[in-house]
Amino acid sequence: GQNIDQPTEMTATEGAIVQINCTYQTSGFNGLFWYQQHAGEAPTFLSYNVLDGLEEKGRFSSFLSRSKGYSYLLLKELQMKDSASYLCASTDSNYQLIWGAGTKLIIKP
Amino acid sequence: IAGITQAPTSQILAAGRRMTLRCTQDMRHNAMYWYRQDLGLGLRLIHYSNTAGTTGKGEVPDGYSVSRANTDDFPLTLASAVPSQTSVYFCASSVTSGGVGEQFFGPGTRLTVL
Numbered sequence: 001g002q003n004i005d006q007p008t009e010m011t012a013t014e015g016a017i018v019q020i021n022c023t024y025q026t027s028g029f030n031g032l033f034w035y036q037q038h039a040g041e042a043p044t045f046l047s048y049n050v051l052d053g054l055e056e057k058g059r060f061s062s063f064l065s066r067s068k069g070y071s072y073l074l075l076k077e078l079q080m081k082d083s084a085s086y087l088c089a090s091t092d093s094n095y096q097l098i099w100g101a102g103t104k105l106i107i108k109p
Numbered sequence: 110i111a112g113i114t115q116a117p118t119s120q121i122l123a124a125g126r127r128m129t130l131r132c133t134q135d136m137r138h139n140a141m142y143w144y145r146q147d148l149g150l151g152l153r154l155i156h157y158s159n160t161a162g163t164t165g166k167g168e169v170p171d172g173y174s175v176s177r178a179n180t181d182d183f184p185l186t187l188a189s190a191v192p193s194q195t196s197v198y199f200c201a202s203s204v205t206s207g208g209v210g211e212q213f214f215g216p217g218t219r220l221t222v223l
Contacts, residue, residue, distance in 0.1 A: 030208040042199060042214035043152070050209075087151065091208035096142075096167060101151040
């Protein structure tokens with residue numbers, strides 16, 4: 001079957017680092033996406049990994065291991081505005097995105 | 110118009126009524142998508158269109174229909190609404206299909222079926 005798993009909720013402290021993990025089992029892998037979604041708003045794109053390794057983009061980095069079906073999103077120097085849900089997504093056999101349920105990240109001062 | 114828009118923003122609908130959710134993009138993207146988002150379940154694909162004139166079924170298509178008469182518009186119709194269709198509906202678009210590239214999302218329509 002096809003499945004994407006990520007933790008339901010995480011809590012971190014302002015200024016710290018947090019890693020959000022995602023494991024996936026999909027039949028038409030064409031890359032791994034991370035999106036950010038603030039409460040009551042639409043998802044917005046953060047990153048896309050298609051090759052193994054780490055992609056860095058400012059305070060956010062994303063890692064992919066295709067052999068392990070595993071990705072993580074690393075957020076550094078956390079700010080209160082980073083409080084949001086983080087959605088992991090990959091492709092199915094029709095090359096359409098399937099989505100994890102999202103990880104709600106709570107940032108405390 | 111800038112990006113992707115949806116209408117209405119929210120709607121309360123009696124069960125059994127017909128409803129069309131509108132979606133328009135001005136980015137000339139080839140691919141468009143309709144998702145529903147329910148608490149604890151994440152985004153689920155209802156229907157998609159890889160290019161104008163074509164549509165396909167996603168994970169949860171039952172009770173919904175779409176059309177793609179031109180590049181810009183991708184309406185979603187509920188022929189006879191049921192309470193289980195209460196959800197937040199997001200329309201999205203991307204330059205190409207095939208699961209590559211960023212998807213851009215509209216602001217969403219919050220639909221309540223009573």
